[in-house]
Amino acid sequence: MPALHIDGYVIVSADGMLANAGRAMPDELKFEGDKRFFTAALDRADLIVHGRNSYEDQPNSPGRKRIILTRKINAIAPDPSNARATLWNPAGASFEAACDHAGVDSGTIAIIGGPAVFEMFMDRYDTFWLSQAPRVNLPGGVPCFPGVPRHSPQEILAAHGLRAGESQVLDIADGITVTPWRRTI
Numbered sequence: 001m002p003a004l005h006i007d008g009y010v011i012v013s014a015d016g017m018l019a020n021a022g023r024a025m026p027d028e029l030k031f032e033g034d035k036r037f038f039t040a041a042l043d044r045a046d047l048i049v050h051g052r053n054s055y056e057d058q059p060n061s062p063g064r065k066r067i068i069l070t071r072k073i074n075a076i077a078p079d080p081s082n083a084r085a086t087l088w089n090p091a092g093a094s095f096e097a098a099c100d101h102a103g104v105d106s107g108t109i110a111i112i113g114g115p116a117v118f119e120m121f122m123d124r125y126d127t128f129w130l131s132q133a134p135r136v137n138l139p140g141g142v143p144c145f146p147g148v149p150r151h152s153p154q155e156i157l158a159a160h161g162l163r164a165g166e167s168q169v170l171d172i173a174d175g176i177t178v179t180p181w182r183r184t185i
């Protein structure tokens, strides 16, 4: 298979959560600057990958090819509700087989969560784009990766061979930044 470039994307609260205690992404974790960054990144991607409860909810979403993880099927199946989506159970088929079903054998793949899906690709990211909302706390929320909050998201990315590059400010008023964590080994 030709090279796939794999990028991860998440926005986390100061306490490392990607969703609130109700397992929902609250409005307080939604920021215009981050939405613009995320939308532009997904518009450039050839394929989006996420768990059954995650979605990006953008105007261009219907046009995007995607792989949705679910245990409701044994291996790989078309999604009856979306002709551009492939349902994938990693217990029954490889990621490469799922990409093949989706018709993508090269280009950029965007992994957009949730936590178990992020973890599955931890040793395969070329770049993980970590957006941070330093003034938001979500007590009892959903940690962005397994192992948070015992370890910070940054410690987990570093433990998987990723190193922080230069952060960009996405939203000055709320202090929102994004940091690319790039593979060095």
Ligand SMILES: NC(=O)c1ccc[n+]([C@@H]2O[C@H](COP(=O)([O-])OP(=O)(O)OC[C@H]3O[C@@H](n4cnc5c(N)ncnc54)[C@H](OP(=O)(O)O)[C@@H]3O)[C@@H](O)[C@H]2O)c1
Pocket (backbone or CB within 6 Å): 009, 010, 011, 012, 017, 018, 019, 023, 024, 025, 029, 050, 051, 052, 053, 054, 055, 069, 070, 071, 072, 088, 089, 090, 091, 112, 113, 114, 115, 116, 117, 142
């Ligand atoms: N802040 C952010 O940037 C961000 C990013 C992503 C998600 N979120 C939020 O996080 C919440 C979703 O969290 P979630 O934990 O429910 O995540 P999720 O990964 O979207 O959904 C979990 C579901 O995905 C499937 N799945 C996950 N791992 C699997 C595996 N190894 N094999 C087969 N199927 C697998 C299962 O579907 P079945 O039940 O069908 O088997 C599982 O129930 C949402 O509120 C979402 O908006 C926020």
